[in-house]
Amino acid sequence: MNRTGQSRVIGLLGVGFDHQDKHIRITQAENYKVLMGSEESHHELQKICGEIEKAVQSSGRKLSDYTPEEFVELLGKIY
Numbered sequence: 001m002n003r004t005g006q007s008r009v010i011g012l013l014g015v016g017f018d019h020q021d022k023h024i025r026i027t028q029a030e031n032y033k034v035l036m037g038s039e040e041s042h043h044e045l046q047k048i049c050g051e052i053e054k055a056v057q058s059s060g061r062k063l064s065d066y067t068p069e070e071f072v073e074l075l076g077k078i079y
Contacts, residue, residue, distance in 0.1 A: 009066045012052060014045035029053065031063045051078060 016037015019025070025042045027034040032049040034042055055078050056063050066074065
């Protein structure tokens with residue numbers, strides 16, 4: 001919780017569990033991290049996080065400005 005006592009979204013984490021090739025994949029961006037996964041699922045998680053990041057930026061807010069409820073609302077508009 002932040003100083004006002006409200007929970008806030010601080011980042012996104014995508015984790016792929018289908019990495020049969022044992023290749024370690026890590027992608028870090030300002031608001032998200034994507035770990036592991038097959039090449040295909042890792043790329044898909046990157047794409048999803050990127051779309052969310054664009055939606056947040058176009059709202060004129062930062063990810064940390066969103067409460068969990070507001071974030072779920074934003075996701076509903078994207079998907």
